[in-house]
Amino acid sequence: MSDSILNDISHRRWNLLRGSWILVSPHRTKRPWQGLQEKPSQTTLPDYDEKCYLCPSNTRANGSKNPKFTETFVFVNDYSAVKEEQQEYHPADEEGSLESRLFRAEGVTGKCYVICFSPCHHLTLADMSAPEILPIIETWTNLYAANLDPKSPLAKVASILTIPPISQADIEKPNAQYRYMQIFENKGTAMGCSNPHPHGQIWTTTSLPEEPAIELQQLSKYRKDWKGSQLLVDYAKSESNKQTRTVFENESFWAGVPYWAVWPFEVMIVSRQHKRSLVDFNDKERKELSECISEITRRYDNLFETQFPYSMGIHQAPLTGSEDEIESSHFHIHFYPPLLRSATVRKFQVGYEMLAEPQRDITPEQAAERLRDCGGTLYRKKLN
Amino acid sequence: MSDSILNDISHRRWNLLRGSWILVSPHRTKRPWQGLQEKPSQTTLPDYDEKCYLCPSNTRANGSKNPKFTETFVFVNDYSAVKEEQQEYHPADEEGSLESRLFRAEGVTGKCYVICFSPCHHLTLADMSAPEILPIIETWTNLYAANLDPKSPLAKVASILTIPPISQADIEKPNAQYRYMQIFENKGTAMGCSNPHPHGQIWTTTSLPEEPAIELQQLSKYRKDWKGSQLLVDYAKSESNKQTRTVFENESFWAGVPYWAVWPFEVMIVSRQHKRSLVDFNDKERKELSECISEITRRYDNLFETQFPYSMGIHQAPLTGSEDEIESSHFHIHFYPPLLRSATVRKFQVGYEMLAEPQRDITPEQAAERLRDCGGTLYRKKLN
Ligand SMILES: O=P(O)(O)O[C@H]1O[C@H](CO)[C@@H](O)[C@H](O)[C@H]1O
Ligand SMILES: O=P(O)(O)O[C@H]1O[C@H](CO)[C@@H](O)[C@H](O)[C@H]1O
Numbered sequence: 001m002s003d004s005i006l007n008d009i010s011h012r013r014w015n016l017l018r019g020s021w022i023l024v025s026p027h028r029t030k031r032p033w034q035g036l037q038e039k040p041s042q043t044t045l046p047d048y049d050e051k052c053y054l055c056p057s058n059t060r061a062n063g064s065k066n067p068k069f070t071e072t073f074v075f076v077n078d079y080s081a082v083k084e085e086q087q088e089y090h091p092a093d094e095e096g097s098l099e100s101r102l103f104r105a106e107g108v109t110g111k112c113y114v115i116c117f118s119p120c121h122h123l124t125l126a127d128m129s130a131p132e133i134l135p136i137i138e139t140w141t142n143l144y145a146a147n148l149d150p151k152s153p154l155a156k157v158a159s160i161l162t163i164p165p166i167s168q169a170d171i172e173k174p175n176a177q178y179r180y181m182q183i184f185e186n187k188g189t190a191m192g193c194s195n196p197h198p199h200g201q202i203w204t205t206t207s208l209p210e211e212p213a214i215e216l217q218q219l220s221k222y223r224k225d226w227k228g229s230q231l232l233v234d235y236a237k238s239e240s241n242k243q244t245r246t247v248f249e250n251e252s253f254w255a256g257v258p259y260w261a262v263w264p265f266e267v268m269i270v271s272r273q274h275k276r277s278l279v280d281f282n283d284k285e286r287k288e289l290s291e292c293i294s295e296i297t298r299r300y301d302n303l304f305e306t307q308f309p310y311s312m313g314i315h316q317a318p319l320t321g322s323e324d325e326i327e328s329s330h331f332h333i334h335f336y337p338p339l340l341r342s343a344t345v346r347k348f349q350v351g352y353e354m355l356a357e358p359q360r361d362i363t364p365e366q367a368a369e370r371l372r373d374c375g376g377t378l379y380r381k382k383l384n
Numbered sequence: 385m386s387d388s389i390l391n392d393i394s395h396r397r398w399n400l401l402r403g404s405w406i407l408v409s410p411h412r413t414k415r416p417w418q419g420l421q422e423k424p425s426q427t428t429l430p431d432y433d434e435k436c437y438l439c440p441s442n443t444r445a446n447g448s449k450n451p452k453f454t455e456t457f458v459f460v461n462d463y464s465a466v467k468e469e470q471q472e473y474h475p476a477d478e479e480g481s482l483e484s485r486l487f488r489a490e491g492v493t494g495k496c497y498v499i500c501f502s503p504c505h506h507l508t509l510a511d512m513s514a515p516e517i518l519p520i521i522e523t524w525t526n527l528y529a530a531n532l533d534p535k536s537p538l539a540k541v542a543s544i545l546t547i548p549p550i551s552q553a554d555i556e557k558p559n560a561q562y563r564y565m566q567i568f569e570n571k572g573t574a575m576g577c578s579n580p581h582p583h584g585q586i587w588t589t590t591s592l593p594e595e596p597a598i599e600l601q602q603l604s605k606y607r608k609d610w611k612g613s614q615l616l617v618d619y620a621k622s623e624s625n626k627q628t629r630t631v632f633e634n635e636s637f638w639a640g641v642p643y644w645a646v647w648p649f650e651v652m653i654v655s656r657q658h659k660r661s662l663v664d665f666n667d668k669e670r671k672e673l674s675e676c677i678s679e680i681t682r683r684y685d686n687l688f689e690t691q692f693p694y695s696m697g698i699h700q701a702p703l704t705g706s707e708d709e710i711e712s713s714h715f716h717i718h719f720y721p722p723l724l725r726s727a728t729v730r731k732f733q734v735g736y737e738m739l740a741e742p743q744r745d746i747t748p749e750q751a752a753e754r755l756r757d758c759g760g761t762l763y764r765k766k767l768n
Binding site: 011028099104189205350 | 387397467594742743
């Protein structure tokens with residue numbers, strides 16, 4: 001029996017990377033939709049907006065003036081979710097008491113950065129060519145390298161990087177050694193983004209956050225169970241052979257809709273070889289990564305001919321950690337986009353999904369096929 | 385040192401019920417908001433809408449005509465996410481092969497119901513009095529009872545229920561024994577709800593979904609670790625003593641913002657005594673549960689003087705399961721509402737939250753205080 005039956009029946013798929021299930025209901029796309037319609041995002045923004053705190057030469061909330069940057073620009077978030085300095089927390093409840101069992105908290109410090117992807121106010125990743133995306137990858141790499149534990153095996157690799165280090169004063173190495181750096185982008189108002197100027201965020205924390213911790217556990221377990229095999233090496237190879245869920249690939253990366261995708265057009269970019277983090281890449285690999293990001297974001301916009309909203313982010317090795325944690329880590333990027341049927345109808349992960357189990361309507365295979373088929377010139381450029 | 389320092393520093397809290405962390409950044413509420421503004425929901429709906437497929441006497445998509453119901457009305461969802469009958473799935477990949485390790489799926493069948501809370505098109509739970517909510521609880525109880533495994537210890541309890549059983553033909557006992565019944569409500573367009581007629585959903589499946597499974601694991605572990613103690617009994621007692629996170633309570637239930645709440649105004653209603661599921665409640669307890677639901681939903685609407693969107697749902701014992709699973713289960717209701725600062729500004733669980741860790745801005749204690757303080761008459765009724 002072939003697996004094509006999964007196009008017709010409701011089933012659960014196992015997310016091997018998280019160790020969790022998702023419910024797939026392929027027949028459910030036929031349901032009529034009378035719910036919320038998103039506003040398709042405005043596409044006629046100026047190159048420069050004098051009121052935008054991310055445009056070159058403008059003044060930010062804290063009074064600093066942005067430089068006249070030409071590629072990327074990084075600064076410390078004026079409204080950081082975590083701070084470098086704060087009072088220490090010592091629980092009031094006695095250790096071993098019932099209260100200490102029920103009410104457990106720990107202080108978290110860290111540093112939050114904003115990274116402008118371009119000086120141009122309206123340029124999104126989808127509008128940018130691979131060579132224009134490359135400096136963003138280089139800046140991520142630099143910032144990650146600068147925050148590595150000097151004792152990590154990755155620090156040695158980082159020390160021979162062939163890209164120019166960042167030398168901005170306000171992104172100097174922080175006082176403390178942080179545990180993890182989460183690089184991400186929220187794009188579009190539907191994804192909580194409050195400024196259309198192309199930018200991402202980078203949060204470093206003393207804690208290893210939930211999601212990378214869950215994945216690390218699974219990656220490490222796979223390596224142990226299968227005598228040193230790497231889960232995502234095996235996975236990328238197998239996907240690349242099958243092709244059914246592939247959206248785009250080059251020599252270094254596989255990009256496609258994961259077998260266990262939750263969001264309708266979710267995509268994962270995976271390094272084919274075992275790469276622990278950004279600093280493991282050479283020039284060619286960075287170039288090929290920028291090509292993947294360009295291919296995916298352009299297809300997203302082409303799919304419904306709209307500025308496709310998403311949250312995306314990098315999972316990679318912690319800044320400091322055990323040898324097993326670092327050697328089990330495998331660089332990959334997740335794209336989580338909410339749209340389902342059109343520029344205005346999204347998938348809601350709500351009631352059943354929040355209370356019981358993530359649920360999707362179209363199959364990952366159907367999603368991959370549609371994304372595969374909408375490569376080529378960005379629709380906005382065709383119209384001009 | 386008192387725990388009040390947690391009002392000022394960023395920290396993580398441990399969700400004992402899920403076994404996971406969330407990041408709390410109390411100082412972050414000062415951040416200005418230029419992002420998406422929700423449309424506050426329309427409040428002038430008619431009592432009856434001839435185009436609504438949930439109003440009494442109207443015809444649904446499948447051609448059936450709704451009865452002239454007076455309290456609740458249950459029917460099988462015309463666009464069910466899972467079905468009672470479908471082809472069986474047998475994986476194409478050989479057992480033990482690399483492929484079978486990476487690509488794991490299983491068929492899921494089940495039955496999805498819709499429950500109308502009232503014949504009146506515009507009446508929400510917040511508008512309804514506790515006695516008006518009681519029939520909903522009775523219907524949930526009946527449907528749960530009808531779907532129990534006859535061999536479950538809960539089936540005996542259900543057989544002596546003092547409420548009249550439902551006798552609608554289309555909600556007859558299904559052919560198969562399902563594993564879990566998820567009862568939930570999505571309220572408001574912001575929560576993916578596509579029809580304002582007050583209604584909830586009930587999905588039963590052959591699988592035990594992720595969230596109840598995760599909680600069950602934690603509940604069972606606690607019982608084992610602490611010699612038969614029940615996590616949520618200990619928790620409700622301790623919260624009721626502290627009062628800092630209490631929103632409302634009566635003899636049978638504690639309702640408040642959990643210590644580990646993710647959503648700004650998240651609320652949990654917990655039975656103080658160990659009750660495994662709906663069928664364990666007597667008349668007094670059902671009455672007190674309806675009082676809690678009424679108090680919480682009314683406060684929600686009063687908070688920002690709007691139709692407060694949320695997803696809510698019941699976690700309780702599986703329909704069939706091991707003795708440990710059934711005895712570790714503890715009835716509770718989660719409310720997950722997205723609004724943060726006003727009727728139009730919501731909290732987004734996006735980039736960092738999806739990729740790294742759930743994050744909240746106001747503390748659960750601040751949220752509980754505000755909800756405590758807005759009891760009393762529903763704001764809409766005061767205006768009239
Ligand atoms: O079934 P409905 O109300 O049409 O749909 C809503 O609730 C479902 C269950 O939480 C979700 O899967 C859908 O995304 C949401 O729009
Ligand atoms: O930091 P921003 O862009 O103002 O805020 C956005 O991203 C954050 C990180 O994912 C979220 O916590 C916020 O809810 C969201 O609105």
